Amino acid sequence: MRNRFDEQLFELNREIIEMGSMCEEAIASSTKALITGNLDLAKKVMSNGYMIDQMERDIEGRCMKLLLHQQPVARDLRLISGALKMITDLERIGDQAEDIAGIVVFLGGRTTNGFELIGDMANEAIEMVTSSIDAFVKKDVELAKKVTAQDDVVDDYFSQIKHGIITLIAENSTDGEFALDLLMIAKYLERIGDHATNIAEWVIYCVTGTHPGRCKNDLVCGG
Amino acid sequence: MINKILRSILTVAIIVQIASLLIITSVLYRYFGDIQISQLKDGLSLASRAMEQLGESYLESLNYDRYRLTWVSSDGKVLFDSHADAATMENHADREEIKEALTSGTGSSIRQSPTMTELTIYEAILLKDGSILRMSAKRDTVFSLVLGLLQPIAMILLIASILSAWLAHGMAKRVVEPLNKLNLEKPLENDAYEELSPLLRRLHSQQMEIKSQMRKLKYKEDEFDQITGNMKEALVLLDNTGRILSINPAARKLFNAEITCIGEDFLTIERKLNMRLALEEAKKQGHADFRDLKKGREYQFDLSRIDSEGNHHGMVILAFDVTEQVNAERNRREFTANVSHELKTPLQSIIGSAELMESGIVKEDDVPRFVRHIRSEASRLVYLIDDIIQLSQLDEGTEMPHEDVSLKVLAEEVFEVLTDAAKLKDVSLEVIGDDGVVNGVRRLLYVVIYSLCDNAIKYNIPGGSVKVSITQKTGSVCLSVQDTGIGIAPEHHEKIFERFYRVDKSHSKQSIGTGLGLSIVKHAAQYHNGIISVESKLKKGTKISILFDTKEQ
Numbered sequence: 173m174r175n176r177f178d179e180q181l182f183e184l185n186r187e188i189i190e191m192g193s194m195c196e197e198a199i200a201s202s203t204k205a206l207i208t209g210n211l212d213l214a215k216k217v218m219s220n221g222y223m224i225d226q227m228e229r230d231i232e233g234r235c236m237k238l239l240l241h242q243q244p245v246a247r248d249l250r251l252i253s254g255a256l257k258m259i260t261d262l263e264r265i266g267d268q269a270e271d272i273a274g275i276v277v278f279l280g281g282r283t284t285n286g287f288e289l290i291g292d293m294a295n296e297a298i299e300m301v302t303s304s305i306d307a308f309v310k311k312d313v314e315l316a317k318k319v320t321a322q323d324d325v326v327d328d329y330f331s332q333i334k335h336g337i338i339t340l341i342a343e344n345s346t347d348g349e350f351a352l353d354l355l356m357i358a359k360y361l362e363r364i365g366d367h368a369t370n371i372a373e374w375v376i377y378c379v380t381g382t383h384p385g386r387c388k389n390d391l392v393c394g395g
Numbered sequence: 396m397i398n399k400i401l402r403s404i405l406t407v408a409i410i411v412q413i414a415s416l417l418i419i420t421s422v423l424y425r426y427f428g429d430i431q432i433s434q435l436k437d438g439l440s441l442a443s444r445a446m447e448q449l450g451e452s453y454l455e456s457l458n459y460d461r462y463r464l465t466w467v468s469s470d471g472k473v474l475f476d477s478h479a480d481a482a483t484m485e486n487h488a489d490r491e492e493i494k495e496a497l498t499s500g501t502g503s504s505i506r507q508s509p510t511m512t513e514l515t516i517y518e519a520i521l522l523k524d525g526s527i528l529r530m531s532a533k534r535d536t537v538f539s540l541v542l543g544l545l546q547p548i549a550m551i552l553l554i555a556s557i558l559s560a561w562l563a564h565g566m567a568k569r570v571v572e573p574l575n576k577l578n579l580e581k582p583l584e585n586d587a588y589e590e591l592s593p594l595l596r597r598l599h600s601q602q603m604e605i606k607s608q609m610r611k612l613k614y615k616e617d618e619f620d621q622i623t624g625n626m627k628e629a630l631v632l633l634d635n636t637g638r639i640l641s642i643n644p645a646a647r648k649l650f651n652a653e654i655t656c657i658g659e660d661f662l663t664i665e666r667k668l669n670m671r672l673a674l675e676e677a678k679k680q681g682h683a684d685f686r687d688l689k690k691g692r693e694y695q696f697d698l699s700r701i702d703s704e705g706n707h708h709g710m711v712i713l714a715f716d717v718t719e720q721v722n723a724e725r726n727r728r729e730f731t732a733n734v735s736h737e738l739k740t741p742l743q744s745i746i747g748s749a750e751l752m753e754s755g756i757v758k759e760d761d762v763p764r765f766v767r768h769i770r771s772e773a774s775r776l777v778y779l780i781d782d783i784i785q786l787s788q789l790d791e792g793t794e795m796p797h798e799d800v801s802l803k804v805l806a807e808e809v810f811e812v813l814t815d816a817a818k819l820k821d822v823s824l825e826v827i828g829d830d831g832v833v834n835g836v837r838r839l840l841y842v843v844i845y846s847l848c849d850n851a852i853k854y855n856i857p858g859g860s861v862k863v864s865i866t867q868k869t870g871s872v873c874l875s876v877q878d879t880g881i882g883i884a885p886e887h888h889e890k891i892f893e894r895f896y897r898v899d900k901s902h903s904k905q906s907i908g909t910g911l912g913l914s915i916v917k918h919a920a921q922y923h924n925g926i927i928s929v930e931s932k933l934k935k936g937t938k939i940s941i942l943f944d945t946k947e948q
Contacts, residue, residue: 179636186637186660193666309663 177242181251184234188255188262191227192305195262198224198269199301199364203294205276206357209283217273224266228259247378254378258308261367261374265301268360268367275353282350289336290358293329297361300326300368307375319372320384326365333358397567404563405556412555416548424537431534432503435518438462439530443520446528451475462532467493469525487529492519496527512539629694629714635707637661637674649689649714661712673698677710692718726893733895737779737910741772748772782911785842786894789918795836802831802840802874806863809844813852821857822878824848831865831872833943839919844874846912847939851878854937875940882933892917892927916941 198217205214235256238244244252300322307316337351337358377383442464445453451474454464459477466475471488473481487493495502496519504517514536519529535543573587582595582602619641623630629646633639639657647654652664662671669685677683677698684697695717701708748765751757757765788795806826810817817824833840844863851861859879866873883891883898890896895910916939920927924944931937 182636182660186662189660189662189666190671193662193668193671196666197668305666309666 177238177244177248180234180238180242181248184231184238184252184255187227187231187234188258189305189309191224191231191259191262192301192308194220194224194227195265195269196298196301196305198266199272199294199298202269202273202276203291203298205273206294207283207291209276209279209281211277211281214273214276218270218277221266221270224263228263231255231259250378250381254374258371258374261370265364265367268364272357272360275357279350279353287333287336287354289329289333290354290361293326293333293358293361296322296326296329297364297368300365301371304368304371304375307372308378311375311379313376313379316372316375316379317384320369323365323369326362330358330362397564397571400567400570401560401563404566405560408559408563409552409556412552416551420541420544421537424540428534431532432516432518435462435516435530435532436503439518439520439528442530443522443528447523462530465529465531467519467527467529469497469527474526490517490519490529492517492529493527495519496521496529507536512536512542627716629712631661631712633661633710633712635709637710639664640709646712646714649694670696674710678707686717692716693721730894733910734783737895738776741776741779744772745769779911782915785915786911786918789839789915789922792922795839797834798837799832799834800837800840802833802844802865802872803828804830805837805841806844806848806865809841809848812845813848816849817852817861820852820855821859822852822855823860824852824863825860826863826865828863828865829867829872831867831874833872833923833945835923835943836919839922843916843919843941844876846916847876850912851876851880851937854878855880859936870944870946872943872945873940874943875938877936877938879936882935882937883929883931884933885931888929888931891929 471486473484491504492502582598623643632641673683
């Protein structure tokens with residue numbers, strides 16, 4: 173019985189890693205599509221979006237089954253409840269990657285030329301997602317803490333880009349629609365950073381039993 | 396074990412006790428029963444004699460404590476009874492013992508009382524007058540006897556049980572003690588029961604077998620570790636669920652994994668999409684391969700499923716660095732393209748000039764200029780082809796005559812040739828150091844020094860200097876050519892030895908050269924077991940050193 177449970181936890185762990193990998197792939201691809209103006213790549217990201225959703229449902233089902241049938245405690249319970257929260261964030265990341273790809277398609281091959289900052293921001297966001305998944309894989313609290321700190325960098329990029337776009341519009345050197353699309357992409361990237369932070373926080377919760385963003389009396393703190 | 400022995404001893408003791416008690420009781424019961432019956436018979440026969448002589452008065456004079464006497468007439472009517480009023484008693488003619496006595500002279504019977512606790516023994520005798528005298532006595536049944544004995548029996552059983560339990564416990568302990576003391580690590584050294592010795596011998600031989608198997612396994616494992624530990628290729632073994640069974644140091648380095656990752660999911664160290672797809676493909680098809688960039692180098696990943704007897708047991712992942720191979724392929728492609736390009740340019744220029752002259756467009760005065768152009772382009776072609784031939788010779792590794800060559804002498808020869816060029820650029824030439832005798836191919840070594848010095852002059856600044864220094868040590872000769880020229884940026888250091896590579900991408904005619912010089916230097920140095928190193932700073936100068944290993948010669 174116990175063995176079966178361990179086997180299922182192993183499967184759960186693997187599925188979360190797979191889902192994380194899918195999300196990484198999705199943002200990396202949509203960013204690449206954005207920078208190079210590769211429409212095929214962007215369309216591929218959009219058509220693969222359902223896979224991440226499907227994965228979320230699968231993991232959710234597995235978690236529910238584990239909770240109901242095995243009544244896990246302590247560490248296992250934290251892993252499962254953490255997983256339930258994490259997949260929501262991962263799914264959001266996938267959605268946002270999809271949305272960016274959608275904008276890329278809408279831009280119709282127009283690249284962010286002259287706006288390298290958005291590429292840098294995307295790389296930062298990708299790194300955050302990668303690190304947060306790495307933190308989960310290795311159950312590395314230090315790495316997870318680093319991710320939560322990295323969020324400020326992405327937020328900084330966002331405000332820089334926002335100001336850049338404001339100047340562009342003020343100078344009338346770009347059309348408004350393009351500028352807004354860029355802003356949307358920047359916002360999506362910023363949200364991705366937030367979701368990566370959430371994932372990192374749930375990783376910390378899974379390992380230590382305390383969620384860094386919660387108060388002491390909260391149920392999830394275990395205190 | 397102790398419990399089992401204890402239990403069986405106890406059970407046997409109790410069964411034996413109960414059985415012996417039962418047997419003794421039943422034997423004694425029957426024995427005393429027989430005695431009672433014979434006493435009754437004796438008494439009856441005495442009583443009948445006395446009766447015949449004394450009459451009824453005798454009957455009344457007797458003491459009837461222990462038995463009862465009844466006198467019955469031949470028709471069954473009770474004439475006297477010692478314990479009841481004869482007149483109220485019923486007819487006894489149908490009683491068994493009476494009937495028997497009437498026919499055969501004596502009769503007897505045993506009847507149970509309604510309460511089952513007593514038996515009544517009847518003995519009857521036919522008197523001479525035809526009447527019957529019956530004597531009866533009461534006796535306890537076995538049941539009531541046992542009932543009465545129950546308390547002492549229970550006491551005895553209890554005491555015996557306690558006693559036998561105590562004894563059995565001690566005995567069981569004594570029996571088991573040598574077994575408990577057995578040293579299973581060294582079975583043959585035990586001084587135990589003889590009956591155990593086959594078992595111990597078996598144990599010993601099995602232990603030996605296990606030890607030798609373990610040694611063999613350990614040896615195999617060490618062998619495997621040695622092989623996989625020293626191979627440059629990354630090797631990972633997975634079980635059928637995708638857990639890591641074995642991972643060699645090269646693979647740990649490649650995937651940035653710790654040794655603790657053994658037993659973990661492979662996805663924890665590598666989760667990229669192409670790897671996952673390849674894993675799935677290999678699971679289905681038995682094999683998959685792909686190439687991927689990792690840590691700035693290109694790797695070829697080969698995945699194979701391990702099958703045995705139709706079962707899927709796991710997966711082997713082998714990754715090897717193909718960067719060199721890919722680069723070599725690219726270099727070859729580029730070389731071919733470059734050679735064609737480099738050969739075509741002067742030829743086209745020659746053809747162009749010749750066509751112009753042929754069509755007579757060229758003025759008489761310009762003809763010498765055109766001819767000079769054709770000649771210079773043609774000689775450039777020859778240089779180029781010479782260089783290519785030299786390179787291909789070096790590539791093929793053809794054996795060339797070896798001799799002892801002094802690098803210093805060679806350098807001086809080179810300087811003689813290059814003096815004019817150096818003067819033109821206002822660069823001073825200097826050679827210092829030992830003779831530097833190397834056993835090698837004179838022509839190649841000459842080319843090495845020539846190319847290096849030629850470059851040092853060409854890429855120098857006016858008023859600069861070129862210094863060739865040769866240091867001879869036991870077993871090695873170091874040749875270095877140092878200039879004060881424009882220098883090479885660090886990112887180009889690796890690539891300047893590639894064919895047709897130029898730091899200045901414009902392929903400008905300004906710096907005349909085939910682009911093969913340093914490539915030839917590199918190959919020639921390698922041909923002589925030399926190691927090339929570059930030290931250079933932009934705008935400060937370059938120092939190219941070759942360390943020749945002379946030990947083997």
